[in-house]
Amino acid sequence: MIVLRAAEMGMCFGVRDALHVLDLLPDPSDVTIHGELVHNPEVLAHLDHRGFHRQPEDHRRIPATPVVLVTAHGISERERARLQAAGRQLIDTTCPLVAKAHRAAQDLVASGHRVIVIGRRDHVEVRGIVDDLPDPIVVERAGDVTTWPEPRLGVLCQTTTQEALADDLLARIRAANPHAEVTFADTICSPTRARISALAALLPRVQALVVVGGHNSNNTRQLVAAGERAGRPVFHVANAEELDIGALAHFGIVGLTAGTSTLPATIDAVETALRQVGTTERRPLSDAG
Numbered sequence: 001m002i003v004l005r006a007a008e009m010g011m012c013f014g015v016r017d018a019l020h021v022l023d024l025l026p027d028p029s030d031v032t033i034h035g036e037l038v039h040n041p042e043v044l045a046h047l048d049h050r051g052f053h054r055q056p057e058d059h060r061r062i063p064a065t066p067v068v069l070v071t072a073h074g075i076s077e078r079e080r081a082r083l084q085a086a087g088r089q090l091i092d093t094t095c096p097l098v099a100k101a102h103r104a105a106q107d108l109v110a111s112g113h114r115v116i117v118i119g120r121r122d123h124v125e126v127r128g129i130v131d132d133l134p135d136p137i138v139v140e141r142a143g144d145v146t147t148w149p150e151p152r153l154g155v156l157c158q159t160t161t162q163e164a165l166a167d168d169l170l171a172r173i174r175a176a177n178p179h180a181e182v183t184f185a186d187t188i189c190s191p192t193r194a195r196i197s198a199l200a201a202l203l204p205r206v207q208a209l210v211v212v213g214g215h216n217s218n219n220t221r222q223l224v225a226a227g228e229r230a231g232r233p234v235f236h237v238a239n240a241e242e243l244d245i246g247a248l249a250h251f252g253i254v255g256l257t258a259g260t261s262t263l264p265a266t267i268d269a270v271e272t273a274l275r276q277v278g279t280t281e282r283r284p285l286s287d288a289g
């Protein structure tokens with residue numbers, strides 16, 4: 001099998017830097033990881049093995065350990081204050097691009113806008129942004145768009161939102177609110193953008209696509225969706241063990257990409273396994289869809 005790697009894929013600097021901070025902590029048993037650090041089962045198993053505590057972000061329960069680690073996804077100022085008031089020392093690994101989205105939301109509020117966040121309302125990053133906002137709106141899909149009474153609406157995105165989805169929802173928001181001044185703050189992060197455009201360049205060259213990443217990972221799902229929209233069979237796996245070798249053997253040229261929390265070693269293991277697949281059929285690219 002021929003395996004073509006996307007020019008940009010895998011771990012972003014935000015996740016890498018957060019994991020580096022964790023590597024340097026001498027006593028993991030004193031530390032609770034607050035919220036979801038990464039949606040990657042292999043990384044989480046490694047952290048559990050080192051002795052870190054993990055706790056879903058929970059506005060009722062204060063972590064029992066003296067130290068609380070804020071993940072790359074960030075938390076609200078309200079939650080930060082609550083943890084500090086309970087005497088917890090915070091280690092903050094919030095990605096600077098998530099912090100930029102928080103600032104954009106606050107700037108929009110300060111300039112008199114009601115804020116609309118395009119993203120997944122159950123995602124920890126979105127919860128962290130909207131928790132500090134007065135009367136926030138979250139738009140996940142076209143059906144969430146309606147007419148709002150405010151004369152000024154400020155729109156921003158969860159950092160891992162696909163540009164095409166953001167463009168579509170922004171256009172719908174403008175169309176449904178012709179009375180309002182709609183301001184857009186572009187908070188899609190550059191690694192997400194780079195991975196989507198590298199995938200767009202790769203897809204015409206492959207018959208099928210393998211996407212490596214956690215099954216709950218938002219940005220990994222976006223890569224899967226982009227492959228499906230292009231009409232390619234997509235195999236979403238968390239690691240090499242999940243590869244369906246029998247199904248993949250039907251393809252001669254397979255593309256490889258990975259979400260932003262996927263370890264390089266996991267990607268390499270998937271690539272190695274793919275290269276060992278003896279293909280039973282070599283369909284020409286024109287048959288790929």
Ligand code: SF4
Pocket residue numbers: 012013014015072073095096097098159160189190191192219260
């Ligand atoms: S996906 Fe983007 S915003 Fe999220 S941690 Fe990585 S670089 Fe930061």
